[in-house]
Amino acid sequence: MKKFFYNRILMIAILIGLIASLVIAWQRHEVEIKNQQIDIAVDYESLWNIAERDGLNFSDVLINAKEAGITSLAIYETTYEKLTRRGKVIAIAGSEIVGNYYNGSLANDNWRQLVADGAIDANKVYIIGHDLAAYVETKDDLIRRIGADRVNIINVGDSEVLEVKAQYSPFMTMKIGFLTEELETAKNFGFTILARPSNYMNCSAEDIHAVFNRLDGYPISEMVFDGPEVLGATKEIKTTIEEIGRRNIIFGLIEDPTQLQFYKQTGMDQLAKGLGYDRVARLYAIPKDEQPKLQMNVAVNRWSSTDHERNIRINLLRIYEKPLQGMTLYETNMKYFRNTTELLKAKGFTLGKASTFEDYYPSVMLRALVMIGTAAAIILYLSLISKWLNANFKIQLISFGVLALLMAIPVLMGAGNKVRLIAALASANLFPVLAVIWQLDRIRFIKLREHLKLRKIKDSERPMMIKEPTPLRQIILMAVIALIITGLMSMAGAAYLSGALSDVEYFLEIQIFRGIKLTFVLPLILVSIAFLQRFNVIDESTNLKNIDVVSQIKKILDMPIKVKTFIIFLIAALAFVVLIARSGHTAGMPVSNAEIQFRSFLENLFYARPRSKELLIGHPAFMLAIMAYFKRWKMMIFFGLVVVATLGQSSMVETFAHMRTPIFMSFMRGVDGLLVGSLLGIISMIAIHFYSKWNNKISNS
Numbered sequence: 001m002k003k004f005f006y007n008r009i010l011m012i013a014i015l016i017g018l019i020a021s022l023v024i025a026w027q028r029h030e031v032e033i034k035n036q037q038i039d040i041a042v043d044y045e046s047l048w049n050i051a052e053r054d055g056l057n058f059s060d061v062l063i064n065a066k067e068a069g070i071t072s073l074a075i076y077e078t079t080y081e082k083l084t085r086r087g088k089v090i091a092i093a094g095s096e097i098v099g100n101y102y103n104g105s106l107a108n109d110n111w112r113q114l115v116a117d118g119a120i121d122a123n124k125v126y127i128i129g130h131d132l133a134a135y136v137e138t139k140d141d142l143i144r145r146i147g148a149d150r151v152n153i154i155n156v157g158d159s160e161v162l163e164v165k166a167q168y169s170p171f172m173t174m175k176i177g178f179l180t181e182e183l184e185t186a187k188n189f190g191f192t193i194l195a196r197p198s199n200y201m202n203c204s205a206e207d208i209h210a211v212f213n214r215l216d217g218y219p220i221s222e223m224v225f226d227g228p229e230v231l232g233a234t235k236e237i238k239t240t241i242e243e244i245g246r247r248n249i250i251f252g253l254i255e256d257p258t259q260l261q262f263y264k265q266t267g268m269d270q271l272a273k274g275l276g277y278d279r280v281a282r283l284y285a286i287p288k289d290e291q292p293k294l295q296m297n298v299a300v301n302r303w304s305s306t307d308h309e310r311n312i313r314i315n316l317l318r319i320y321e322k323p324l325q326g327m328t329l330y331e332t333n334m335k336y337f338r339n340t341t342e343l344l345k346a347k348g349f350t351l352g353k354a355s356t357f358e359d360y361y362p363s364v365m366l367r368a369l370v371m372i373g374t375a376a377a378i379i380l381y382l383s384l385i386s387k388w389l390n391a392n393f394k395i396q397l398i399s400f401g402v403l404a405l406l407m408a409i410p411v412l413m414g415a416g417n418k419v420r421l422i423a424a425l426a427s428a429n430l431f432p433v434l435a436v437i438w439q440l441d442r443i444r445f446i447k448l449r450e451h452l453k454l455r456k457i458k459d460s461e462r463p464m465m466i467k468e469p470t471p472l473r474q475i476i477l478m479a480v481i482a483l484i485i486t487g488l489m490s491m492a493g494a495a496y497l498s499g500a501l502s503d504v505e506y507f508l509e510i511q512i513f514r515g516i517k518l519t520f521v522l523p524l525i526l527v528s529i530a531f532l533q534r535f536n537v538i539d540e541s542t543n544l545k546n547i548d549v550v551s552q553i554k555k556i557l558d559m560p561i562k563v564k565t566f567i568i569f570l571i572a573a574l575a576f577v578v579l580i581a582r583s584g585h586t587a588g589m590p591v592s593n594a595e596i597q598f599r600s601f602l603e604n605l606f607y608a609r610p611r612s613k614e615l616l617i618g619h620p621a622f623m624l625a626i627m628a629y630f631k632r633w634k635m636m637i638f639f640g641l642v643v644v645a646t647l648g649q650s651s652m653v654e655t656f657a658h659m660r661t662p663i664f665m666s667f668m669r670g671v672d673g674l675l676v677g678s679l680l681g682i683i684s685m686i687a688i689h690f691y692s693k694w695n696n697k698i699s700n701s
Helices: 008-033 044-054 058-067 080-086 094-103 109-116 132-146 168-172 180-188 205-215 237-246 268-275 296-310 329-346 364-383 387-391 393-412 417-455 472-501 518-534 549-558 563-581 593-605 612-630 635-657 663-700
Strands: 037-043 072-076 089-093 125-129 151-156 159-164 192-196 220-223 250-254 280-284 312-317
Touching: 008 364, 008 393, 008 472, 008 663, 037 044, 037 192, 037 329, 044 058, 044 072, 044 180, 044 329, 058 329, 072 180, 080 089, 080 132, 080 168, 089 094, 089 132, 089 168, 094 109, 094 125, 109 151, 125 132, 132 151, 132 159, 132 180, 132 205, 180 192, 180 205, 205 237, 237 268, 250 268, 280 296, 296 312, 296 329, 312 329, 364 387, 364 393, 364 417, 364 472, 387 393, 393 417, 417 472, 417 518, 417 635, 472 612, 472 635, 472 663, 518 635, 612 635, 612 663, 635 663
Parallel strands: 037 072, 037 312, 072 192, 192 220, 220 250, 250 280, 280 312
Antiparallel strands: 089 125, 125 159, 151 159
């Protein structure tokens, strides 16, 4: 029987690295619990539309939105389309003016005279001001947007009119600056302002100064840019950084609909870095095409899970465009606002200006110890699958020393981003594998001990020494204890992964862990190699002898396969592909409505929803693997269950790869998964036990 020795020096190095990882984890937790304030925002225009559609006074809508918990109004730069609709400034195509002249509907004598004189160009747009303040503000920004050479001032009677060289349709939706009236209204009703400026073409420093001068004197809580570029991109980012920094405004990054990093805006990375990551918050809005499909309670719960799990600190709520049955549009949305804010308060959040993370980066010394511990884990695994390396203690130490230096030195020098990612990837894959391998060696030792005990007694006494089959309750107890111990050992990998990556850039998802899908595949391969080094899945009678792994693999590949076995294999392979496709940050395969409901049930039942692949698959398989071993099921079945059990362990660690999720929540998700998974495992073991007894009874009869 191959006996593998665990190098104590490597294990001590791993323990030291684990202590350093836990210190970083505690520091991270302290940073995260200070970041608990959320800004609940809704578009100014959306509230205006509610008032307009329900025939309400806009002031009443604002007062009630404030009482319902809305803290900020998102104010965008206006457009001539909006101003024309409200009658403040009229933008009309020259072709329409000329057409009205010829069909007799142009009554104003001054305009008729201009058309008659050929002074009206059908290919231009004419701006007529009814609200003087709005006219003056938009005139100034219009010239900045398109240039003075495209704007001409003409007089129509006693009125000033702007003649603009532009195509009518796109011109009407072009952004033309903030309206003081909207800023003033938000301020007077006690809201802070989520400012949504857009960039200028060939933006200059003067353009940027003009935007911020317009905003001066108003309570700007956050700034989130509208469009594909941040203000000042790409040549004047520095000016934008200076203006935002001077006013202590939070810069908001819009989470991408795939929930992977952010909606790409040119210049956003440079702006975030220039401001400092302690001035950056994450914004989320339910996608426009998804919102109408969500029932209100689902949308409300979405905000709770989003803020908890993804560190979103700016909630930009879209209104429901259709009222609920028996309610007005106004009543529907006020209920939505109120239910959302009340749930967030119940979850421990406070409402106000979005809080941010402190500029956290752990000590390079602590991080270097994590790197050294990771190097030790790599060498330890290699020593547990290679008999030659396992027997060469000196080679292990030399390899460990070289690898530890290669991983620690870049970190100590203040760099090492790639090394940290490698360490995180190694931790996510190796520690669950090492935990499972340790359990395999433990039960092999139990088997060897029984075998040696039987060999030392006389043949006449041997029947008396053969024990009765292990009672089910004892197997269940062993399985539960083994699962908890293995889970805790796997959690060490989670601590290592977090220790390697924890900093404010990963919390905000400026940087992300890459290799999520690999953590579901590689551990299964690594465990399979270790398993075949310890057990013979073809000839179980040789399990106490030396085994040739390559020969085993060849025999497995040469085995004849029955059609039903092949079909089972295809189903299992398809299920595995689906599992991998649905993992990671990206959208992957769609989730069924039934599963969404199941997830919602788990979210309401637990502090953190356990992952289905752990509680429904991995952990029950782990306990059934223990049962398979002590019940002497076929070795191939035991092998398959061990591989599936590894999936649950690797999933526990992979949870921590989502660095935006608070570390305490990731920990509780793993704990909840262990508890529920062990319960389901117990139920499965009891069910199989009684099914076997019933089946044997039928066979005997």
